[in-house]
Amino acid sequence: MPMIAFLVRDKTIAIIGAGHLGTAVIQALYGRGHTKIIATRRESSGSGLQGGTHLDYLINTYQGIESTTHNVNAVQRSDIVILTVKPYVIEEVSTQIAQAAQEKLVVSLAAARSLCYLKRYLDFSRVARVMTGVFVGDEIAAYTCSENNTQEDRAAIRYIFGSDAMEVPEELLADRTWIACDTGLIAKSLEKKISVLDLNPEQARLCYAATLEAIGKALRCGMYEPEIFSEVAGKGSFTAKLHEKMEAEGMYTLLEDCVRMTLNVCRK
Numbered sequence: 001m002p003m004i005a006f007l008v009r010d011k012t013i014a015i016i017g018a019g020h021l022g023t024a025v026i027q028a029l030y031g032r033g034h035t036k037i038i039a040t041r042r043e044s045s046g047s048g049l050q051g052g053t054h055l056d057y058l059i060n061t062y063q064g065i066e067s068t069t070h071n072v073n074a075v076q077r078s079d080i081v082i083l084t085v086k087p088y089v090i091e092e093v094s095t096q097i098a099q100a101a102q103e104k105l106v107v108s109l110a111a112a113r114s115l116c117y118l119k120r121y122l123d124f125s126r127v128a129r130v131m132t133g134v135f136v137g138d139e140i141a142a143y144t145c146s147e148n149n150t151q152e153d154r155a156a157i158r159y160i161f162g163s164d165a166m167e168v169p170e171e172l173l174a175d176r177t178w179i180a181c182d183t184g185l186i187a188k189s190l191e192k193k194i195s196v197l198d199l200n201p202e203q204a205r206l207c208y209a210a211t212l213e214a215i216g217k218a219l220r221c222g223m224y225e226p227e228i229f230s231e232v233a234g235k236g237s238f239t240a241k242l243h244e245k246m247e248a249e250g251m252y253t254l255l256e257d258c259v260r261m262t263l264n265v266c267r268k
């Protein structure tokens, strides 16, 4: 294990706003044996499994981690702070923790909240942004650092979000955000298609899982999308006809519009 990763292993990491993505970060860290985690939420909704709160669920599931509803206390007791609240909560939470987070690495996972925006509230911290998807432990994250981030900060980001994480110019985090959104849209499109098939849904899911893994493998091996397409949709094939129908109905144009819309919103 590289020396810096070894040092990060001993650091306490606060997850501020342990909802869907925050929980996935905890799961990824825990999977690597990291338990020095303090998860926070307001829990005003009291949502959780079997009547308990989500924080109860977290400390029962990920044994050894701590939880609190006090953001400032969590930040005071942590070395690294990860913000996984919704973008519209970033201002409130950043203002609240600013003093406790001084001199610390603060990593925001919020979409559409720039480093410039974050630094308005966290000027005395070392602020970075990461964009990943809800399968944090399996995903390739993209990140952008501020001028005052150190090499140790970068190593900490790769320790938390995976050694394949890519440092990119800030505007490209918007592109990675689209891929995070697309994870949900791909799942929704699978749901729609499976609902029409007569095949048992479990069997259909297994077939899709194998196909998606195979596509992933092909992409990793350097096979490009047009090549995969042409292997399936050769001239005169039924798939080619389906493709023509989708093109004529404007489905691809709509998809491209969705990508552009995400980029526009996230680059503001």
Ligand SMILES: NC(=O)c1ccc[n+]([C@@H]2O[C@H](COP(=O)([O-])OP(=O)(O)OC[C@H]3O[C@@H](n4cnc5c(N)ncnc54)[C@H](OP(=O)(O)O)[C@@H]3O)[C@@H](O)[C@H]2O)c1
Residues within 6 Å of the ligand: 016, 017, 018, 019, 020, 021, 022, 040, 041, 042, 043, 044, 045, 046, 071, 084, 085, 086, 087, 089, 092, 093, 109, 110, 111, 131, 132, 133, 134, 180, 181
């Ligand atoms: N979900 C994804 O796939 C995904 C992908 C990429 C990026 N992101 C980014 O990740 C962030 C979180 O998204 P999400 O989908 O995980 O949302 P989420 O499930 O709503 O999680 C956010 C959590 O923040 C908590 N919260 C709200 N106000 C708080 C406060 N003042 N102090 C502490 N906790 C607070 C909420 O719990 P309480 O109401 O109990 O406080 C909520 O569970 C967003 O900024 C989004 O842009 C998400």
